[in-house]
Amino acid sequence: MALRHTELELCERYATSRHTVRAALHELQQLGLVSRRKNVGTRVEAAAPTNQFRPSMASVDDLVQFGSAHIRRVQEIEETALDGALASELGCEKGARWLRISSLRMNGASDRLPVGWTDVYVDPAYADLAELIRTSPGVLVSTLIESRYGRRIAQIKQEIRAMTVPAHLALALHVEPGSPALKIIRWYLDAAGQVFEMSVSVHPADRFAVSMQLTRSDV
Numbered sequence: 001m002a003l004r005h006t007e008l009e010l011c012e013r014y015a016t017s018r019h020t021v022r023a024a025l026h027e028l029q030q031l032g033l034v035s036r037r038k039n040v041g042t043r044v045e046a047a048a049p050t051n052q053f054r055p056s057m058a059s060v061d062d063l064v065q066f067g068s069a070h071i072r073r074v075q076e077i078e079e080t081a082l083d084g085a086l087a088s089e090l091g092c093e094k095g096a097r098w099l100r101i102s103s104l105r106m107n108g109a110s111d112r113l114p115v116g117w118t119d120v121y122v123d124p125a126y127a128d129l130a131e132l133i134r135t136s137p138g139v140l141v142s143t144l145i146e147s148r149y150g151r152r153i154a155q156i157k158q159e160i161r162a163m164t165v166p167a168h169l170a171l172a173l174h175v176e177p178g179s180p181a182l183k184i185i186r187w188y189l190d191a192a193g194q195v196f197e198m199s200v201s202v203h204p205a206d207r208f209a210v211s212m213q214l215t216r217s218d219v
Contacts, residue, residue: 006042025042070106070115071106071137071138072103072105072118072133072137072138073103073104073105073114073137074134074137075102075172076100077099077130078099079100079124080097080099081095081096081097082096082098082121090121091187092198098121098122098124099124099126099130100119100120100121101119101120101122101133102117102118102119102120103117103118104117104173105117105118113207114172114174115203115207115208116202116204116207116208117169117172117173117202118199118200118202119199119201120197120199121197121198122141122145122198123197126148126149129141129144129145129148132144141197142188142197145196151190151196152191153188153189154189154190154191155188155189156186156189157186157187157189158185158186159184159186160182160183160184161184161185162180162181162182163180163202164177164178164179164180164181165177165180165204166202169202179204179205181202181204181205182202182203182205182208182210183200183202184199184201184203184210185198185200185201186198186199186201
């Protein structure tokens with residue numbers, strides 16, 4: 001593909017700031033349309049966006065500042081039947097069977113304090129991914145499912161709730177039981193609108209923040 005202008009050349013050509021140019025190039029890079037190298041310029045890679053998942057509002061990472069950048073430290077993987085309270089919270093039938101992946105989420109391999117605890121629930125048919133999930137701590141479970149089975153995320157639904165850290169998670173999270181926390185519940189849907197993955201994350205209040213930017217519509 002062809003090399004395009006450097007940042008400085010784009011600033012001069014469009015009479016705009018370097019900050020604006022960098023922001024625009026970053027968005028194009030996230031869509032897989034261009035790649036950039038220092039002192040070389042911008043290379044056009046594609047005329048249309050790649051298959052990388054990026055919702056219209058923002059990516060999951062942009063929306064909650066959390067995702068593949070955090071290391072997954074798996075604690076347990078097992079098939080489980082959802083009890084009444086959890087089934088109700090997730091909108092599933094009581095007794096429905098899912099494969100649960102319980103993990104601590106870390107900012108880095110050497111971090112002592114986890115960012116949170118996440119229980120991911122996937123279809124038991126994906127049980128053969130268990131070892132890959134353990135050996136690929138920086139890859140999202142949804143990405144592994146797409147790579148192995150071709151089942152892609154078309155939509156993510158999310159709820160954020162205030163809560164206190166339950167006693168059974170307090171020790172692992174290095175906090176006192178009853179400490180304030182955020183609970184984030186996500187449902188991952190495919191193109192047919194079917195939920196094939198769910199997650200429940202608990203984040204101590206002083207280690208996690210939710211940030212988003214909303215733009216007023218002209219309509």
